[in-house]
Amino acid sequence: MEITRTSLQQMEKRYCATLINSLPGFKCLQLVGTISENGHSNVGIFNSIFHLGASPALLGMIFRPQSEDHDTLKNIKRTGYYTFNNITESFYQKAHQTSARYTSGCSEFVECGLTEYFITDFEAPFVAESTIKIALSLQEIIPINVNQTTMVIGKIERVLLSEDLIEPDGNVNHQKAGTITVAGLDSYYSTNLIAQLNYAKPNVPTSIKTEF
Amino acid sequence: MEITRTSLQQMEKRYCATLINSLPGFKCLQLVGTISENGHSNVGIFNSIFHLGASPALLGMIFRPQSEDHDTLKNIKRTGYYTFNNITESFYQKAHQTSARYTSGCSEFVECGLTEYFITDFEAPFVAESTIKIALSLQEIIPINVNQTTMVIGKIERVLLSEDLIEPDGNVNHQKAGTITVAGLDSYYSTNLIAQLNYAKPNVPTSIKTEF
Numbered sequence: 001m002e003i004t005r006t007s008l009q010q011m012e013k014r015y016c017a018t019l020i021n022s023l024p025g026f027k028c029l030q031l032v033g034t035i036s037e038n039g040h041s042n043v044g045i046f047n048s049i050f051h052l053g054a055s056p057a058l059l060g061m062i063f064r065p066q067s068e069d070h071d072t073l074k075n076i077k078r079t080g081y082y083t084f085n086n087i088t089e090s091f092y093q094k095a096h097q098t099s100a101r102y103t104s105g106c107s108e109f110v111e112c113g114l115t116e117y118f119i120t121d122f123e124a125p126f127v128a129e130s131t132i133k134i135a136l137s138l139q140e141i142i143p144i145n146v147n148q149t150t151m152v153i154g155k156i157e158r159v160l161l162s163e164d165l166i167e168p169d170g171n172v173n174h175q176k177a178g179t180i181t182v183a184g185l186d187s188y189y190s191t192n193l194i195a196q197l198n199y200a201k202p203n204v205p206t207s208i209k210t211e212f
Numbered sequence: 213m214e215i216t217r218t219s220l221q222q223m224e225k226r227y228c229a230t231l232i233n234s235l236p237g238f239k240c241l242q243l244v245g246t247i248s249e250n251g252h253s254n255v256g257i258f259n260s261i262f263h264l265g266a267s268p269a270l271l272g273m274i275f276r277p278q279s280e281d282h283d284t285l286k287n288i289k290r291t292g293y294y295t296f297n298n299i300t301e302s303f304y305q306k307a308h309q310t311s312a313r314y315t316s317g318c319s320e321f322v323e324c325g326l327t328e329y330f331i332t333d334f335e336a337p338f339v340a341e342s343t344i345k346i347a348l349s350l351q352e353i354i355p356i357n358v359n360q361t362t363m364v365i366g367k368i369e370r371v372l373l374s375e376d377l378i379e380p381d382g383n384v385n386h387q388k389a390g391t392i393t394v395a396g397l398d399s400y401y402s403t404n405l406i407a408q409l410n411y412a413k414p415n416v417p418t419s420i421k422t423e424f
């Protein structure tokens with residue numbers, strides 16, 4: 001079937017939002033940990049995260065319009081520090097529950113049954129249950145005028161993970177890490193490594209580097 | 213183990229790039245179809261794609277520095293139109309092969325064994341093998357000064373997919389669609405739907421909407 005722009009505009013609003021959110025496929029899913037002005041820990045689930053560069057190591061994320069009131073963005077702006085924490089099948093329901101609109105001052109760690117984890121010299125909380133924990137410092141905030149969203153760019157400061165998740169070439173094995181992914185807002189998927197392919201060159205047949 | 217910023221800076225360059233690229237987990241993987249000034253079809257694999265908004269329906273993508281010379285970005289800027297096409301396990305090696313540096317004027321469709329597909333009143337080519345095809349129009353280009361990357365924002369104009377891939381609530385079932393995902397630059401993963409969860413509310417236990 002073909003969906004035109006006109007038919008998109010005529011769709012029921014929530015149906016359309018669900019369709020558009022799920023259309024492009026799998027997303028990078030992270031629990032984002034921050035700390036509020038009065039020292040309360042905050043954690044929220046985000047799926048609009050993307051790689052921006054390796055040197056310096058930068059990750060981007062998108063906040064919806066009206067996120068100024070959102071604790072996570074407020075805390076990132078105030079402290080300059082936040083964490084990304086991967087989600088595994090063993091606690092994905094707790095991670096999803098952090099998307100509920102808890103009142104400011106409530107810790108989603110407590111409300112959702114997740115465990116906060118701190119390291120020395122880094123203000124923001126990690127999620128203890130996560131197998132890959134990334135500490136970030138705020139680098140830049142870019143307002144996106146076309147739809148009033150906000151792009152937040154952070155630099156990777158520190159990474160906590162088990163050494164055996166890193167392959168000899170530096171590649172992180174997310175199957176071993178148990179990382180899951182999401183399509184749309186609420187459909188969670190586990191993954192299965194097909195293969196790691198070699199660097200592609202013109203006129204050289206595609207080849208498998210590591211098969212699983 | 214803990215990886216510090218200092219140890220990141222001291223890592224061998226390619227190892228570090230592989231680590232940073234793979235660290236945040238799964239990404240939205242698309243073949244991007246464009247057409248060049250002289251009518252040549254072009255297709256390239258991208259994994260830096262993200263949802264930006266549902267109304268209007270916007271998708272973002274990141275181009276690396278020096279992408280001005282890149283056919284895909286050049287073609288998007290010139291024509292204002294491009295396509296996103298999902299990747300399935302049956303042709304992921306051909307999709308990966310499009311990342312080889314073919315000379316300008318070569319069609320990656322021909323070189324990599326993919327089939328171009330056109331619809332009336334839309335200039336850019338789709339990938340026939342893809343089960344979800346999205347036609348986009350360029351909305352905005354945002355230079356990201358912190359690392360000289362470029363963000364390209366497109367609006368969804370038309371969508372081609374089989375009706376049975378859309379669930380009653382509008383959610384696209386990517387397991388049915390066979391969509392795969394990638395971590396890092398070269399590790400391809402198939403997926404397995406765990407569950408679709410209900411909208412989370414404070415003090416209401418997380419619940420499963422659809423189990424698979």
